[in-house]
Amino acid sequence: xxxxxxxxxxxxxxxxxxxxxxxxxxxxxxxxxxxxxxxxxxxxxxxxxxxxxxxxxxxxxxxxxxxxxxxxxxxxxxxxxxxxxxxxxxxxxxxxxxxxxxxxxxxxxxxxxxxxxxxxxxxxxxxxxxxxxxxxxxxxxxxxxxxxxxxxxxxxxxxxxxxxxxxxxxxxxxxxxxxxxxxxxxxxxxxxxxxxxxxxxxxxxxxxxxxxxxxxxxxxxxxxxxxxxxxxxxxxxxxxxxxxxxxxxxxxxxxxxxxxxxxxxxxxxxxxxxxxxxxxxxxxxxxxxxxxxxxxxxxxxxxxxxxxxxxxxxxxxxxxxxxxxxxxxxxxxxxxxxxxxxxxxxxxxxxxxxxxxxxxxxxxxxxxxxxxxxxxxxxxxxxxxxxxxxxxxxxxxxxxxxxxxxxxxxxxxxxxxxxxxxxxxxxxxxxxxxxxxxxxxxxxxxxxxxxxx
Numbered sequence: 450x451x452x453x454x455x456x457x458x459x460x461x462x463x464x465x466x467x468x469x470x471x472x473x474x475x476x477x478x479x480x481x482x483x484x485x486x487x488x489x490x491x492x493x494x495x496x497x498x499x500x501x502x503x504x505x506x507x508x509x510x511x512x513x514x515x516x517x518x519x520x521x522x523x524x525x526x527x528x529x530x531x532x533x534x535x536x537x538x539x540x541x542x543x544x545x546x547x548x549x550x551x552x553x554x555x556x557x558x559x560x561x562x563x564x565x566x567x568x569x570x571x572x573x574x575x576x577x578x579x580x581x582x583x584x585x586x587x588x589x590x591x592x593x594x595x596x597x598x599x600x601x602x603x604x605x606x607x608x609x610x611x612x613x614x615x616x617x618x619x620x621x622x623x624x625x626x627x628x629x630x631x632x633x634x635x636x637x638x639x640x641x642x643x644x645x646x647x648x649x650x651x652x653x654x655x656x657x658x659x660x661x662x663x664x665x666x667x668x669x670x671x672x673x674x675x676x677x678x679x680x681x682x683x684x685x686x687x688x689x690x691x692x693x694x695x696x697x698x699x700x701x702x703x704x705x706x707x708x709x710x711x712x713x714x715x716x717x718x719x720x721x722x723x724x725x726x727x728x729x730x731x732x733x734x735x736x737x738x739x740x741x742x743x744x745x746x747x748x749x750x751x752x753x754x755x756x757x758x759x760x761x762x763x764x765x766x767x768x769x770x771x772x773x774x775x776x777x778x779x780x781x782x783x784x785x786x787x788x789x790x791x792x793x794x795x796x797x798x799x800x801x802x803x804x805x806x807x808x809x810x811x812x813x814x815x816x817x818x819x820x821x822x823x824x825x826x827x828x829x830x831x832x833x834x835x836x837x838x839x840x841x842x843x844x845x846x847x848x849x850x851x852x853x854x855x856x857x858x859x860x861x862x863x864x865x866x867x868x869x870x871x872x873x874x875x876x877x878x879x880x881x882x883x884x885x886x887x888x889x890x891x892x893x894x895x896x897x898x899x900x901x902x
Contacts, residue, residue, distance in 0.1 A: 481724060511822050525770075823859040
């Protein structure tokens with residue numbers, strides 16, 4: 450294949466990267482913690498597994514919807530591409546800005562967490578932990594500056610290593626006897642085993658909603674392949690396979706992890722642990738189990754950082770190409786990396802890392818990550834109505850059922866957040882609204898028509 454000229458994206462990605470991107474963009478350290486949060490809300494192991502299966506089905510339906518959009522409009526930029534085509538440039542700017550902001554917040558949190566986990570393995574001060582996060586962010590920025598080949602190769606290897614480590618933990622758990630066969634830690638058993646049963650009726654429904662919110666958040670990242678749509682050599686074939694196959698792989702792994710934890714730990718102990726995977730690892734290897742899980746978490750987070758550092762600059766690139774941001778954001782080096790957009794992304798995330806405590810910002814990011822696929826659902830429906838003749842190499846299965854279901858669940862999630870965290874949602878809306886003055890710097894007063902494929 451002939452090499453493209455400098456300054457253009459490379460069309461070299463395939464199914465292997467697509468699957469690695471979906472897995473790497475979804476699985477972080479959350480799956481090592483969230484099983485305890487979910488188990489604390491639900492009354493039986495079968496219900497716990499059903500909740501994780503429901504989260505996987507929600508992500509799968511979203512992937513089926515996104516697959517139609519990505520195959521029909523294989524351009525870089527993520528959700529903003531579909532919003533521009535369906536609703537025009539100003540809607541695209543709002544979506545793209547929210548998407549990039551959420552990526553920067555998530556990237557800063559993950560980099561900070563990597564520093565914290567590194568400090569847990571090595572006795573380091575708080576400042577050294579923060580510097581460790583910045584160092585990891587700088588390392589992956591340098592890898593991306595080398596070009597798409599370096600970035601995609603690192604993603605594939607990191608995702609493979611992450612999956613292998615988690616599967617090793619699962620296998621080890623199933624080799625252990627059941628929970629009644631090994632002594633529980635006295636400090637944990639007294640409080641955890643006395644957990645009151647979950648009440649019925651409205652209380653059970655409320656608990657199920659809380660559990661599903663935690664599960665859905667843990668599935669965030671399933672849409673990562675859409676940010677690289679233009680760089681696939683056969684997007685009409687490999688993008689749907691990457692999205693759907695990635696969700697199926699993650700769902701299978703999440704179900705295995707939860708089944709393994711439920712095999713080793715009694716449900717009350719699982720529900721009472723902030724890091725149940727560490728308890729399982731302690732049962733496997735003794736007191737060193739905490740260090741083992743910390744190492745697994747670090748591996749999972751490194752793959753997530755690589756995915757986000759790759760994806761976020763392509764949002765700015767897509768906005769710049771549409772004339773929604775200054776032309777500086779469209780600069781691409783000979784290796785196929787959007788250099789200016791990459792440096793802006795990493796620089797913004799580094800500032801957030803240095804800012805220290807930003808737990809509220811992370812909650813903002815969670816709201817945005819649920820809202821963004823909802824914009825894709827709206828774009829899918831609008832384009833089906835307005836452009837029925839648009840070439841669609843992949844068509845959403847059982848349309849309109851998937852977009853209706855995903856849209857309903859997403860709206861319910863956001864409504865729950867609005868009721869429980871009204872100030873947080875108001876701040877999220879205000880941050881998204883900042884896109885308007887930014888757009889005035891780059892857009893003409895007249896509304897330009899949506900870009901055509």
